[in-house]
Amino acid sequence: MIVIVNLEGQESTLPIGILLAMADVLDKYISLPPTEANDNANRFGGYVTVIEFDPNYPQDITRYRLIVSARCGAPSPDKSLKYRQLADEKAFRLLGHLIFGHLTSRESSDPSIEKYPGAIVADGYVFSFSGLPADFDEAVCAVVAVFLGLLNREQLLAIVERTKNPHILEFGNLFEDLQKLLAE
Secondary structure, eight states: OOOEEOTTSOEEOHHHHHHHHHHHHHHHHHHSOOOTTTOTTSOOEEEEEEEEEOTTOTTOTTSEEEEEEEEEEOOOTTTHHHHHHHHHHHHHHHHHHGGGTOSBGGGGOBGGGTBOOOEEEETTEEEEEESSOHHHHHHHHHHHHHHTTOOOHHHHHHHHHHHTOHHHHHHHTTSHHHHHHHHO
16 A cells, blocks of 8 residues: 655545546546547546645645646547646646635636646645546546545535536536535
C-alpha cells in the first residue's frame, strides 16, 4: 500500500482511492451508449491531476501539494501527452483562481487559447481530468469527489449551478452513491 503524508502531516491513502474511483467512473463512462455529446466510441481514458491546497489560505498558491498526476484508462497514444498537459493546466489554473472564489476551471476557460473546463474544487483539493469531452471531464471529477466523500450535496449543486453542465447530474445518476446524496 502506498501512503503519503498530507499538508497536515497525517498519513493518507487518498491517491490510491482517487485512482480506483477514477477507474470505476471511467468504466461506467465507456459503457454508455455513444452519443454526439459523449463521443465515447473514441475515448477510453485520459489523465487525472489532483492538487491538495490549504483552504484557510487559498490566496497562497505556494501552499499546495501535487497528490496525483497519472494516466487513467487507455487514452489515445497520439493524444496522451496533450491530455496530461491539459489536466495539469486546468488544475493549476483553477488553483490560481481560488482567490476569486472559483469552484471550477470553466469559470476561467477560453477554448480559443486551449483553456478548457474539466477541473473542480472539492474540500481542499482541486480535481482535474482531461481525455473526454470537457463536460464529461468535469462530470468525472465531480462524481469521483462525491465517491471519496469530498463533496456534499450543497457543494455538488453549487458546481452544477455555476457550470450549467447537465452531464454532471445525468452521468452522476448512474451511480448509487450520487443518487443517495441527491435524495438527501
